[in-house]
Amino acid sequence: MTQETRPLSKKDIRRENEKLILEAAEKVFAEAGFGGATMQLIADLAGLPKANLHYYFPTKESLYRRVVQAIFHDWLKAADIFDNAPGPVEGIGAYIDAKMEISRRHPAGSKVWASEVMHRAPVIQDYLETTLVEWTEGRMAIIRRWIDEGKMNPVDPRHLLYMLWATTQHYADFGHQIETLNGNAPLSDAQWEAAKDSVKTIILTGIGAIPSA
Amino acid sequence: MTQETRPLSKKDIRRENEKLILEAAEKVFAEAGFGGATMQLIADLAGLPKANLHYYFPTKESLYRRVVQAIFHDWLKAADIFDNAPGPVEGIGAYIDAKMEISRRHPAGSKVWASEVMHRAPVIQDYLETTLVEWTEGRMAIIRRWIDEGKMNPVDPRHLLYMLWATTQHYADFGHQIETLNGNAPLSDAQWEAAKDSVKTIILTGIGAIPSA
DNA sequence: CATCATCTTGACCATACGGTCAGGTTAAGA
DNA sequence: TCTTAACCTGACCGTATGGTCAAGATGATG
Numbered sequence: 055m056t057q058e059t060r061p062l063s064k065k066d067i068r069r070e071n072e073k074l075i076l077e078a079a080e081k082v083f084a085e086a087g088f089g090g091a092t093m094q095l096i097a098d099l100a101g102l103p104k105a106n107l108h109y110y111f112p113t114k115e116s117l118y119r120r121v122v123q124a125i126f127h128d129w130l131k132a133a134d135i136f137d138n139a140p141g142p143v144e145g146i147g148a149y150i151d152a153k154m155e156i157s158r159r160h161p162a163g164s165k166v167w168a169s170e171v172m173h174r175a176p177v178i179q180d181y182l183e184t185t186l187v188e189w190t191e192g193r194m195a196i197i198r199r200w201i202d203e204g205k206m207n208p209v210d211p212r213h214l215l216y217m218l219w220a221t222t223q224h225y226a227d228f229g230h231q232i233e234t235l236n237g238n239a240p241l242s243d244a245q246w247e248a249a250k251d252s253v254k255t256i257i258l259t260g261i262g263a264i265p266s267a
Numbered sequence: 268m269t270q271e272t273r274p275l276s277k278k279d280i281r282r283e284n285e286k287l288i289l290e291a292a293e294k295v296f297a298e299a300g301f302g303g304a305t306m307q308l309i310a311d312l313a314g315l316p317k318a319n320l321h322y323y324f325p326t327k328e329s330l331y332r333r334v335v336q337a338i339f340h341d342w343l344k345a346a347d348i349f350d351n352a353p354g355p356v357e358g359i360g361a362y363i364d365a366k367m368e369i370s371r372r373h374p375a376g377s378k379v380w381a382s383e384v385m386h387r388a389p390v391i392q393d394y395l396e397t398t399l400v401e402w403t404e405g406r407m408a409i410i411r412r413w414i415d416e417g418k419m420n421p422v423d424p425r426h427l428l429y430m431l432w433a434t435t436q437h438y439a440d441f442g443h444q445i446e447t448l449n450g451n452a453p454l455s456d457a458q459w460e461a462a463k464d465s466v467k468t469i470i471l472t473g474i475g476a477i478p479s480a
Numbered sequence: 481c482a483t484c485a486t487c488t489t490g491a492c493c494a495t496a497c498g499g500t501c502a503g504g505t506t507a508a509g510a
Numbered sequence: 511t512c513t514t515a516a517c518c519t520g521a522c523c524g525t526a527t528g529g530t531c532a533a534g535a536t537g538a539t540g
């Protein structure tokens with residue numbers, strides 16, 4: 055009863071293999087860092103011979119670049135929720151939810167991103183200077199508007215954003231520490247909910263968007 | 268007018284060289300990660316021949332272990348302030364100040380720590396499971412006491428601690444991103460003060476330790 | 481001053497890694 | 511069916527890296 059699979063088209067092969075490689079690469083880069091990752095390790099995890107990796111991605115660096123770019127893309131996309139929100143409770147609340155969900159579902163990506171930035175962003179510095187700067191300015195303007203409209207306290211928008219990034223990404227980047235402090239067990243569904251609630255409550259209370267208990 | 272330096276004693280030589288090596292190693296490990304760091308790079312930065320490093324630290328891993336242990340030590344020491352504080356405003360406020368100061372003065376150490384944890388703590392897992400667990404339990408007890416005494420809102424102490432770690436360490440670990448968003452300039456004294464104030468205000472307000480603006 | 485333990489270092493080695501390539505296989509297209 | 515372009519991969523190569531070592535220099539000790 056072997057599965058009767060008709061041959062994949064060339065395009066499907068390409069898409070399939072690139073996907074396999076990128077997924078494996080993300081994991082390995084996250085676990086070992088760029089320097090500690092080896093093409094052989096990635097190849098083994100992807101189930102392909104090493105030479106095949108070099109067929110699709112000429113160098114280790116080009117593979118790494120693709121991984122980081124994909125992560126940056128998701129990173130920005132998570133912030134769409136921020137816009138069009140009537141106020142901080144909805145906007146920031148949803149943003150926290152979205153970023154916590156990323157931390158939960160794609161911890162490897164978050165780690166690769168953290169590693170890249172920690173190492174002075176050798177690959178995506180240009181993105182930081184253009185896209186990220188614009189993105190940040192835009193959200194800061196929204197926060198300022200909410201402040202002007204009296205929907206929250208006059209906090210520094212920049213540091214509020216840093217706090218949002220730091221707090222949500224912490225659950226991915228330091229996930230191992232958190233698991234250790236949780237008796238070497240991953241957070242349960244309920245614990246993830248509690249984490250989200252805690253973060254949202256403290257921050258939204260902290261900026262005066264919801265009343266203190 | 269050459270300096271007339273009398274010969275260093277053997278003990279001084281050892282202390283001096285170990286210090287040189289450990290400082291250089293911390294920087295290199297922070298910038299390149301464990302895998303990306305090379306003994307040659309560390310040797311060059313320390314101004315010593317590579318073979319000399321292996322005289323004091325037999326392997327790259329043993330050197331790395333010493334670096335991480337030193338950082339963990341500082342990490343815990345910063346929390347002494349936490350104890351004996353009459354309430355969250357003083358205790359948590361001082362803790363935030365202390366950890367922000369570490370992020371400012373020793374960003375490399377913070378990065379090495381982050382990297383170690385992100386890579387599943389291959390070297391200090393036992394410390395996490397013993398010392399860190401105890402430390403965390405202790406501070407959670409203090410926070411619970413403050414809650415019982417009505418000095419702050421009944422937030423989850425665990426997630427409050429995570430938020431404190433995440434937010435303060437973010438200024439070191441993601442310092443490059445922060446600098447980029449600051450027009451490629453390091454934060455000035457005033458900006459560091461503003462950062463500290465923002466963090467303290469939002470968190471202390473968020474837990475109901477100080478009134479909302 | 482003589483002996484010893486400690487420190488120093490250039491030269492060397494084995495290994496692992498990123499990357500190459502030639503020769504083969506397979507789907508696409510005419 | 512035949513040709514071509516895309517895909518596949520075992521074997522190979524140069525280099526960089528962690529680590530070793532033997533021989534010498536230097537401070538401690540009595």
